[in-house]
Amino acid sequence: MSDTYIQSILNQVQKTIDQSLTELMEVKMIRENDPTEFSYLQHELNELEEKLASLLQDQNCSSYYPSLQDAHKRICEVQDIMIKGI
Secondary structure, X not given: OOHHHHHHHHHHHHHHHHHHHHHHHHHHHHOOOOHHHHHHHHHHHHHXXXXXXXXXXXXXXXXXXXXXXXXXXXXXXXXXXXXXXX
């Protein structure tokens, strides 16, 4: 995997986590759930989790292992927060 690809995945992880947490806060503040946006972000987190799991298994990405592992952990935490937060 190229450095650019891995960095783009890590950037996408951070962006999606930020959006997910913002959406969760909005849902809690107004007590209305926009199922479209919320569901979309949950789906996006699931896709990113799968990509990260694949990259963690790729020996060519070993130099990025700590960053990938951290991103995977953060995604799992946000998914858990989103499930419990509603």
